Amino acid sequence: MPDLYMDVDIALSEVPVNILALTDDTDFKTRETAIVYNQAGMDLVWNFITTGGAYTQTAVTPTTGGDYDWTNQGDGMYSIEIPASGGASINNDTEGVGWFSGICTGVLPWRSPTIGFRAAGINNLLIDSAYSATRGLSGTALPAAAADAAGGLPISDAGGLDLDETQEQIGNLTSGSAAINTVPVAAPNGFVITTGLSEANDEDSTHALDGVTHDLEDNAGTTDCYYIFSVGGNGVPVSVTWHGYVNLNGDTWGAYAYNWGATAWEQVGTIDGANGSTITTETFDLTNAQVGTGANLGEVRLRFYSTDGTKIATDRITCAYAVVAQSVGYAGGAIWVDTNASNANTESYVDGVADNPVSTWAAALTLNTALGLDRFRIKAGSAITLTGNSDNYEIVGQAYSVALGGQSIDGAFFFGATVSGIGTTSGNAPVFEDCPIGNVTLPPSIFRRCFLFGTITNSGIGDWFINHCMSRIAGGSAIFDFGDAIGNTNLNMRLWSGDIQIESMGDTGTDTAEIEGFGQITEGTCTSGAVLVSGNFTTSGITNLTLSDDARIDVVQIRNEMDSNSTQLAAIVEDTNELQTNQGNWATATGFAPAGEYDTEMARVDANISTRSSHTAAGVWAVGTRTLTSFATLVADIWANVTRTLTAGTKDTEIDEIKIKTDAMGIPKNAAWNNFKFLMVLSTDHYSPGTGLTVSATIQQDGGSFAAATNSVVEVGNGVYRINWTQAEMNADNICFRFTATGADQRIIMVQTE
Secondary structure, three states: OOOEEEEOOOOEEEEEOOOOOOEEOOOOOOEOOOOOOOOOOOEEEEEEEEOOOOEEEEEEOOEOOOOOEEEEEEOOEEEEEEOOOOOOOOOOOOOEEEEEEEEEOOEEEEEOOOEEEEOHHHHHHHHHOOOOOOOOOOOOOOOOHHHOOOOOOOOOHHHOOOHHHHHHHHHOOOOOOOOEEEOOOOOOOOEEEEEOEEEEOOHHHHOOOOOOOEEEEOEOOEEEEEEEEEOOOOEEEEEEEEEEEEEOOOOEEEEEEEEOOOOEEEEEEEEEOOOOOOOEEEEEEOOHHHOOOHHHOOEEEEEEEEOOOOEEEEEEEEEEEEEOOOOOOOHHHOEEEOOOOOOOOOOOOOOOEOOEOEOOHHHHHHHHHHHOOOEEEEOOOOEEEOOOOOOOOEEEEEEEEEEOOOEEOOOOEEEEEEEEEEEEOOOOOOEEEOOEEEEEEEOOOEEEOOEEOOEEEEOOOEEEEEEOOEEOOOOOOEEEEOOOOOOOEEEEEEEEEEEEEEEOOOOOOOOEEEEEEEEEEEEOOOOOOEEEEEEEEEEEOOOOOEEEEEEEEOHHHHHHHHHHOHHHHHHHHHHHHHHHHOOOOHHHOOOOOOOOHHHHHHHHHHHHHHOOOOOOHHHHHHHOOOOOOOHHHHHHHHHHHOOOOOOOOHHHHHHHHHHHHHHOOOEOOOOOEEEEEEEOEEOOOOOOEOOOOOOEEEEEEOOOOOEEOOOOOEEEEOOEEEEEEOOOOOOOOEEEEEEEOOOEOOEEEEEEEO
16 A cells, blocks of 8 residues: 555645655665755666556756756755656656655665555545545445435435335345245136136236225125145245225125145135225235145145125235245255155255155256256166266166167266167267166177176277176076177276176177176177186187187186097006005016006016016016015116116107196195285276376285385386285285275275185
8 A cells, every 4th residue: 555645636835755764875774865966976766567567767857947946845855846747757647656765975875765656536535525424434425324315325215215114025034934925826726716706907907006906805705715825845945925905894704824734724814894995915824734735836825705795995915934944955956856756846956855855757857957956866777768968967866767769868977887789989988887787789888897797889889898897697698799790899807706608709890899707708790809718718709700818718728628538537547546555566667657658668678678687677687686565666776677767758848748737736835925916997987097106005814904015016007016025924814915006996805816
């Protein structure tokens, strides 16, 4: 704020040059009281900023007898003259803020006060004028509040706004008083004649107290009629105020309100008849029993009845009511639907709330148009069929069904619904979570923890994500159909469980699939396609599809491999038993396996020895000094005396291969596990790969507690990370790995070692 204000557009004779006394620059305390306009070294600058923010600096030369006369005000204080216009350097002709800065020989630098230049009228009101008891300011620009005259402040009806009446209306908002007044329902639905004749005007003429009356005369001495009001589903009537007259003198009129619970009229007052047409006013108090429910929600009826009156004339009639908030509202920001209920009403903040759900999808959509929530909560057991555009809707619940109805579901989210039918999009994949999925036709979508029990038919190019889902068909397969005229579709199935049958893959364009989990993969009628398989899967009917299954574990393959070598394995077992039984009597061990191999070898030894000795091999053995004391000794003797090496046989190689495969079937206990890989996904959508995360790893062994991992997690790429588990960490039967990171879903993996 400026230090002081001055009027703009006038000549100013004494504008302060310094805000503090000018001070000697040698001792820094002596006041300089004799500075003249042409003091040696005088350099005076006018600094000015307009209200628009334009900054200027102008040199000013003090004068004596000129435009900028210098005046010594005394005690080291000085002022200067500024003309309104025509000055050689500066003029007082612009609104804004200005100040002087200056120097001269022997004086410390100085500045003036900051001065605000504004219209004289503002200074007159804010500074110069006398104080007013009614508004603080005086003058004619702002009239006094106490004037109570046209043009005055709005304190009364004379000023155009009756604050007295407004205050009364505000008072009606206090507890126990009426908050809102309403007139009868518009004609012809706001007035019912039971008995009466010669109706003049109608209920619409009762809105204003203007002397125009709604009239009804008797029929054979009896008059019976009632007005209808609507106070809304959350309104409670307080009273009805009637302005009018009834004829004749001595006649009696009764006023009645309808009790909807008791289904009866209850008298709430009387009106005495009189001659003439003088308007009188009557107020009848009502109760909360006198408002309709269900199909008559919010309806209030006030009846006039007489058996001797001749005429009733109503100038104005209003029903006062209060709004109550007894509902829990649109809990969860959703419109609630229960198709097993009976409520097709569409009053905002009354219908479709958690404790008063609507029973039709049409009613829910009408409410959504008014409220713009785009979120629906469906009660269990309900069944809805989408109608109209359903883009970006959130439809949640448990144990209900949704028929897509061929509608657009671009970016929509479904939770807990049994889904069927056809849906379309314009590019944003819909998400289905914890949903049983029947026969559906969809563009690329996202399934999470869903149960598939029908045929999923693809209707668009793009990427499918079916994560943590399973087949719900006992003894059969869920079916994914790529669509015979779509092409270029990528199917991603992570942590799949059960049987999946693939149809129409490769019929058009290039289709690919990656399936991870366990179960069976069946080829239906397909043209081509590459399928990457990871996990414990069997296959069936694979003809035109190309499987990349290095990461596939197939117990049938392993069993067939073992079966193909069953003869050799049986012979080994038989020979081992024979040798173990007869190890003390070599001559009777006739079954040494492979069958006859010992006899063959001994015959070869006979042939070799016969070229060097007249004794047979048996004879050489019989007369030898060695004693067969154990099976080990027997084997050692054979290898020491037989020149043929038996370690490179075909059977040995096959047995080694079988051992390698069977060893790889399980996860070894008490053995380090390096390069253990896992996927992290973002918590924002629960499926996008999380990259660049700082992942923490903990491990829980058998019945123990979670503990931090020894080694750190390393990012591989595309949301995949790896870690090396130590031998000590793998020394347990049941192990649980837990991985967490900010912005990502936690990943829990459980394994059992062997």
